[in-house]
Each structure stands twice: as structure tokens, then as C-alpha cells.
Amino acid sequence: MKLRNYGIIIGSLIILLGSCFTAAASSIDDGTGDVWHYSYSGTVWSWGGNVGNKPNIDIKEISYEVNDGKITLKMEVAGSIQTNDKIGYWVWYNSTDATYWLSYANGTGAGLGMKNGEINYTSNFSSYMTSSDNVTISGDTLSVVLDVLGDTSNVELWGWAWEYTNSLDLTTNENEWWGDWAPNSKIPFTPPGTDGTDGTDGTDGTDGTDGTDGDSDSGSKTPGFELVFVIAAVAVALILLRKRR
Numbered sequence: 434m435k436l437r438n439y440g441i442i443i444g445s446l447i448i449l450l451g452s453c454f455t456a457a458a459s460s461i462d463d464g465t466g467d468v469w470h471y472s473y474s475g476t477v478w479s480w481g482g483n484v485g486n487k488p489n490i491d492i493k494e495i496s497y498e499v500n501d502g503k504i505t506l507k508m509e510v511a512g513s514i515q516t517n518d519k520i521g522y523w524v525w526y527n528s529t530d531a532t533y534w535l536s537y538a539n540g541t542g543a544g545l546g547m548k549n550g551e552i553n554y555t556s557n558f559s560s561y562m563t564s565s566d567n568v569t570i571s572g573d574t575l576s577v578v579l580d581v582l583g584d585t586s587n588v589e590l591w592g593w594a595w596e597y598t599n600s601l602d603l604t605t606n607e608n609e610w611w612g613d614w615a616p617n618s619k620i621p622f623t624p625p626g627t628d629g630t631d632g633t634d635g636t637d638g639t640d641g642t643d644g645t646d647g648d649s650d651s652g653s654k655t656p657g658f659e660l661v662f663v664i665a666a667v668a669v670a671l672i673l674l675r676k677r678r
Contacts, residue, residue: 459496459497459588463493463592463614465511467482467483468483469481469484469613469624470610471609471610471612480622480624480625487512487613488513489512489514489596490520490595490596491594492508493510495524495590497526497533504546504581505578506524506576506577507575508574508576510522510574510575514572514573516540519598520595520596521536522536522592524575524591525592529587531585532546533563533579534546535568541566542577543565544566544579545579546562546563546579546580547562547563547582548560548561548562559580560582563580565578592615593619594612594613596611596612597609597610
């Protein structure tokens, strides 16, 4: 029963996160110097773009590779992968049959894969779920190897890296936050000065396609923070599942 409950939890998280991802490629290149900065300026919170002094979260490339029944997820940054409780990295991959992801923060990393659709709890655990805490760091590259769960066509691929000061509580003016997305179309807000209508300006046009909602320019939106807590929930569920095994 506990295993079933944990499976339901992770399945719900997959549905929640999966609705955000539409990019499809075996690798995605991301230009450097495109980190976004969220901070308090004057009397309001606001976004500032084209930050070039955060190489450790400045994504250069995310990719996946399938070989001999294994799938490798990778993220490469302009600087080096950091072991810091205020810096994190995330890669998501969705195929026809399964969803896989890689996360790393504060020296702790995990990879997880899970069959899409309904889970057969009477079948072998490894037939519908794969996991690994053997996340590899090599300078500027983060990677994990997982077992392939079925067909790997119809790929969706997305990555995100973030850094913050003090805490995620933005009720105090001292806190700041930086983030980089690959591809840029996954930036979950409309960057100031763009209309967000065609996707070429780094937006997907889903939260104010005419650029007139005012929220992104004033910095009142704080997209991405919620996902930090979702990642934590995934990590907890993974640990419980591994113990159950």
C-alpha cells in the first residue's frame, strides 16, 4: 500500500511538471550570458536580463543519449557545477513510454525514470521505474545514467539552473534570485520589453502574449520558485521508494 501511495505521488508530480514541456531534441544549445536576475529595485521587484557574471548556472547545453538500454541525461554550464545549497540544476526528458529527470543541489543528486500511464503494481519494480543517486560531476558537466523504460521516441527535453541569496522568501528586500532556462522558450514569464507573441524573444506567450499584463515588467511574478519545492518532493519520494525496494 505504501509503495502504491508513493507511486501516486510521483505520478502526480510527473503530470504537474509534464504540462510545461514542449521542446523536442536530442540536445539543446543555449547561448551564454543569458541568465535572468530577479531583485528589488527602487520600490518594486523586477527582472533584469543578459546577466553574464553567473557562469556556474549559465547553461550551455542539455542533452540525452540512448545506448545499449541506458539513457544518459547531461547538462553543461559555462562555468562549473557547484555544490551549494543555494544553487540547483534540473534536466527533464519525456519520451513516448516514460519520463526521466536529473536533479542536483547541495552535493546531492538523483536521477529518476518512470513509465508513463497507469502503473502495474503487481509487475517487477524495475519494469516501470528506474532510479540512480550516482550523479556524475566533471567540471562543467552534470550527468546521470538510467535504465531505458520502453520507447524513447517523441522526445521532450528541457533544463533549468538557478541560484538565490538568503532564502526563497521575497518578502525581504535583501533576497535575490537568478535563473537560466534551456531552451529560452521555457522562460516562465514574459521578459520585460518583449511582446511574447512568436516565441522568438525567449517566451512561450502563455502568460501575457501582448506584453500588457504588467506583471513581468514590475517583477511581481516569481516563476520557478514553486518548482524548487516540487523537486524536493520528488527527491523525498525517490528516497522512500528506494528504501521500500
